[in-house]
Amino acid sequence: MSAGLDNLKHIVVLMMENRSFDHLLGGLMKKYPRINGLTGNESNPDTTGAIVAVQQKAEFQSQLDPDPDHHFPGVDLQIFGGQPQGPGRVANMQGFVKDYFSQTKDVGRSHNIMYYFDPNNLPVITTLATEYAVFNGWFSAIPGPTICNRAFAHYGTSFGQVGMDIFYILDNSIASIYERMIQGGGTAKIYYYDQQSSTMEIVNLLKNQPQIFATFDQFLGDCSGNTLPDYSFIEPCYNDHPGADGGQILASDQHPDHNVREGERFIGTVYNAIRTNPNLWPNTALLLVYDEHGGIYDHVVPPACTPDGYTASADATGTGAPFAFDRLGVRVPAVLISPWIARGTIVPGTESPNPQIYEHSAIPGTVTQFFLKGDAKRTIREQKSNNFLNLLTDTMRSDDDCVVFNNLS
């Protein structure tokens, strides 16, 4: 066991919304060649047959309205480029522009789905990605929308769901990671932003176990007061709404068409809350990850995975074919942050002969393994998942070697 693991007391997961790896981090490859981002030559055909290359033209807001399709049939089109269902079809990531055209009805606007950010415009996530560990191969758990993907982060399965149905818990023998922690004598909290934003997908827990919920203000208080639980899951603000004092609260989830910069500020605030507390920083690991790609282009073909044990029917998938949970969804940004991680750590993905593939089941899988020593029922996907805490080393970086963000208040 590494010294970093020996010192670890808290795991914090911040799950953002709907941005692909290439969209946020793909531009880093020019400066950091081992990051599996964009060369600039990646492309998709549009509905006229014209070739549309990726372009570093992403803006913070207004380019992705309407919200790009990321439901199961749409993601199938994005990944397989419209090849008919059946054996032998090969994923090619060639259907993103075509799929976005089905919503925009505007050929020019459909090209926006290929835009990616100038890294200089995203100082928080690009700094964290290059200062700590970035995953070249962290994929959403299934090629579908938010709810089923977030279910994998809470339960290690979506219980066969590929859509937005929250009432997915079909097997009561599989407890959420929060219930497992509490039953095992540990502590866990889901921090939602505020009551206007609430929690996205686990209303059954909100109703039955309100003690595991708290607001983001309380997260900040728990950080400064040294009362952070063993495991914390943070949800950003999901909508624009008035604040308690009449001010303006902006959505910080980065879900299109919410402002990406506001999400940057939220990520920076979470990081600073841990980083600036000397009682917390040496013994906390922060995982920043996105639930799914939101329909936005990524060039890496999602790999096959261990089947989940469930099968979604052809009616449920909407593609005309069933789905056996044997392929991951599109790649998403993921960064692991700790002073026990060497600067510039890049976790290899499918581009490597020795890939380390991750998906959201790794979250409950790793938390269960670390805090409960695996002494709780884990799903098949959790059992097969890689443990991201293996990235913690024996060497703790000095305080002056770890960045701080400012101008966040």
Place this chain on the structure above:
Amino acid sequence: MPPKVIPVPKTDARAYNPNRRAGLLLQAQAVHLREALIKHVHELTTLINVDLKSLKSEGDISAYIHGATALLHTHAARPAKK
């Protein structure tokens, strides 16, 4: 030596738009919360409709109190610190 400090630019003041059309995700969230409320109301109604005169034993009463307290506590609960 102090750590490197990265300034984070402010969000454009024009970004705030509570009149933005709600997306499918937020609509789904409202549906889910409403369904949870319906289940909550069903449980409340079931308890309210219990004929209290039918509760004769301490066991009967304690079961009722248990159900009522659990519902009221859940309803009244506020997120609490660890």
